[in-house]
Amino acid sequence: MCVIQGVIFDMDGVLIDAREWHYRALNQALGLFGLTIDRTAHEGEFDGLPTQDKLRRLTARYGLPESLHPLINELKQTYTLQEIWQHCWPDFQHQYALAQLRHHGYRVAVASNSIRASMETMLARAQLLPFLDFYLSNEDVSRGKPDPEIYHTAIRMLGLSPQACVVVEDNPHGIAAARASGAHVLAVSHPGDVSWARIHSFIQECEQTS
Template sequence: MIKAVIFDMDGLMFDTERLMMLAWDYAGEKMGLGKTGHMVLKTLGMNRILSREVWKEEYGEVFKAEELDLYTNEFFEHYYSENDVPVKTGLYELLSYLREHHYKIGAASSTYIEKVKHHLNNAKILEYFDVVVGGDMVEKSKPDPQIYQKASELLGVKPDSCYALEDSRNGLLAAYRAGCKPIMIPDLWQPDEEISRILYAKRNNLSEVIDILKDNHNNNC
């Protein structure tokens, strides 16, 4: 029986992956590399450290992590001075349903915990979460299962009693390897044959997860 739902953040709760593509296009041009937004697709679900390794493989010695951070932050400081974090369809509806029906709720994001909590607070949903785990709270990045193992442990729920909501290959693999039931809500990437085999379900948006929860409840009554 499902007792908890664990959310990824970027591309799942918030439309931040597309924003990151714009930010990295901006940063790439500032660094003299041209538009580099495509690197988002190569680093989906990765933490900061692993992501930087992929950048180094792509651009070699001309890539400077400190410059990327500088210009990425510059882009986001300007964006968030005028805009709130963009919320994905169905997020508020799903969170309300989970609270009403007494599910435990967790977040497991490769993004550093400070930024995760900032975004959740900005969207006025931080209070919904019993547990928030950021990428800097575990040693290994997705697709390693460690972050989902930690989230389920802190929730006090076995992984096989958790739905894990994800949009990326690395995130889905992490959830599956931890023993959670991975549900995919596609964002920038559609599942290949390997990922399709490990999915518990796939839905178009977060509100559609409610029907899965209702079916789970009815089957266990």
């Protein structure tokens, strides 16, 4: 029987409903150069990837000049911060879930494909930072999700085995990374699915079936 000791959350689409913010911000930046990502492509391929990976795919598919990547990336991050300041607010359900995890002795971390500045701003405005042991961004690893590096790193920093960890994820790239790490994976479809009751129930299931 395994004993769960740590819970690692993705951020966008899990703890914070930011997926649309990233979509709008990147398209706002790309639109300056006559290019956009349509909704179907976003949901089927691009959602959850680091911006740099999205830009590389756009170069391969549409010939977006690589020389524009740094500028578009910088513009995208600026527009993302504007979205955060306009739309990011505390969610009691998530504050309660993380508070209960800490109260019951679990280690808690966040691992996201977002850059550190965006993560810090979102987590601070959502008032979730006090509940975390640490958070990892795509700047803390060499390969973003779907590569499992960020989850391997988080598990190692928690000082736990993969079997002692639960990862909460929402999109195919993140779920693939979490599963490849060897951790137990709680897949959700929306931040509203993330609650103390659901997480606690999943932890009990993991401990009973392992």
